Amino acid sequence: MGIPYGRQSIDDDDIAAVVDVLHGDWLTIGPRVAEFESEIARVAGSSGAVAVSSGTAALHCAYAGIGIGPGDEVITTPLTFVATAATAMAQGARIVFADITPDTGTLDPAAAAAALTPRTRVIAGVDYAGHPIDARALGDVAHGAGAVLLEDAAHSIGSTFEGIPVGSLADVTTFSFFPTKNMTSGEGGAVVAKDAAVLDRIRTFRSQGMVRDPALLRYPDEGPWHQEVHSIGLNYRLPDVLCALGQSQLARLDRFKAKRAAIHARYNRELGGIDGLTLPTTRAGVDPMWHLYPIRVPAPERKRIFTELRAAGVLVQVNYLPVYWHPVFEDLGYRRGMCPVAETYYQEEISLPMYADLSEHDQDRVIEELQRALRV
Numbered sequence: 001m002g003i004p005y006g007r008q009s010i011d012d013d014d015i016a017a018v019v020d021v022l023h024g025d026w027l028t029i030g031p032r033v034a035e036f037e038s039e040i041a042r043v044a045g046s047s048g049a050v051a052v053s054s055g056t057a058a059l060h061c062a063y064a065g066i067g068i069g070p071g072d073e074v075i076t077t078p079l080t081f082v083a084t085a086a087t088a089m090a091q092g093a094r095i096v097f098a099d100i101t102p103d104t105g106t107l108d109p110a111a112a113a114a115a116l117t118p119r120t121r122v123i124a125g126v127d128y129a130g131h132p133i134d135a136r137a138l139g140d141v142a143h144g145a146g147a148v149l150l151e152d153a154a155h156s157i158g159s160t161f162e163g164i165p166v167g168s169l170a171d172v173t174t175f176s177f178f179p180t181k182n183m184t185s186g187e188g189g190a191v192v193a194k195d196a197a198v199l200d201r202i203r204t205f206r207s208q209g210m211v212r213d214p215a216l217l218r219y220p221d222e223g224p225w226h227q228e229v230h231s232i233g234l235n236y237r238l239p240d241v242l243c244a245l246g247q248s249q250l251a252r253l254d255r256f257k258a259k260r261a262a263i264h265a266r267y268n269r270e271l272g273g274i275d276g277l278t279l280p281t282t283r284a285g286v287d288p289m290w291h292l293y294p295i296r297v298p299a300p301e302r303k304r305i306f307t308e309l310r311a312a313g314v315l316v317q318v319n320y321l322p323v324y325w326h327p328v329f330e331d332l333g334y335r336r337g338m339c340p341v342a343e344t345y346y347q348e349e350i351s352l353p354m355y356a357d358l359s360e361h362d363q364d365r366v367i368e369e370l371q372r373a374l375r376v
């Protein structure tokens with residue numbers, strides 16, 4: 001078997017936690033949901049969290065909770081998974097892409113500022129590879145325009161900036177618990193928000209828009225069974241079975257972070273100083289939970305190096321095709337060349353294997369095969 005670019009780390013405690021829920025009364029909408037949510041809120045330094053069925057659902061809930069709709073514009077980075085943009089479009093928004101900074105691969109505050117229009121409602125940054133966005137500068141840009149700063153933290157639960165955890169940096173933050181991410185619930189995600197009203201709307205949107213609080217009902221005398229819908233929602237709930245796995249994983253987050261940091265440091269040490277190879281940057285004050293180890297090689301060599309590594313069983317990945325290069329965006333009129341820094345980043349990028357259970361032996365193999373492919 002090859003060495004994957006990312007994978008989950010499952011232990012006996014994780015398995016026992018899931019089995020325990022399976023023996024109980026609540027497979028979903030039970031007590032594990034609120035427990036998991038309060039534990040996420042603690043890690044994120046926020047007053048509350050909403051657990052949802054994926055990182056994509058988290059983004060959709062975030063845009064819905066902020067109140068994004070037709071006529072609104074969302075500024076985001078092209079160097080991300082398509083869901084960051086797609087979920088805003090599902091709400092009817094128009095996406096405006098702004099370029100990245102070449103060191104961290106995250107949204108450039110100056111480019112975001114230049115993309116503002118009177119219709120801008122959200123600036124959505126992505127903590128690429130686990131490195132937090134420049135939330136202070138992006139927050140200033142967003143708030144100066146009356147917009148909300150959304151942080152897609154699918155890569156970065158556990159990262160901090162000047163000791164402040166991701167989850168407390170932006171107005172709204174979303175997480176993903178897909179198996180390749182920093183921790184997993186199989187599928188899953190979560191949203192945290194500083195504004196309690198936004199979080200309430202997210203909670204309602206997650207459960208088909210259903211309102212149960214008697215104080216909020218339009219027809220409170222209908223009967224004790226009564227619940228009603230005031231705005232359309234979907235079913236984005238995370239079942240107790242998966243919340244239990246998430247809880248068990250969250251308890252090991254610090255250990256996962258230390259392992260990922262050690263792998264990152266070892267790559268830095270072994271791969272430093274190689275001509276034509278650019279390693280990931282860590283900005284001052286940032287302590288990332290590294291989800292990816294993104295290297296950059298000369299663009300004309302990227303496909304060959306990638307193919308040779310894959311053939312050698314090092315199952316590297318590329319993160320990401322610039323979002324507007326997807327045909328669906330091309331068909332809407334988005335054109336190549338719009339964000340040249342992100343396009344160059346993409347053309348040079350390869351993600352090396354990075355996960356908590358990556359052994360030193362396997363990491364040595366990755367390093368050797370990369371050196372072979374680089375002809376050093």
Ligand SMILES: *Cc1c(COP(=O)(O)O)cnc(C)c1O
Nearest residue numbers: 054055056081083154176177178
């Ligand atoms: C993984 C990911 C998502 C989507 O998360 P899922 O849980 O797979 O739906 C969104 N944004 C980014 C940046 C991601 O890496």
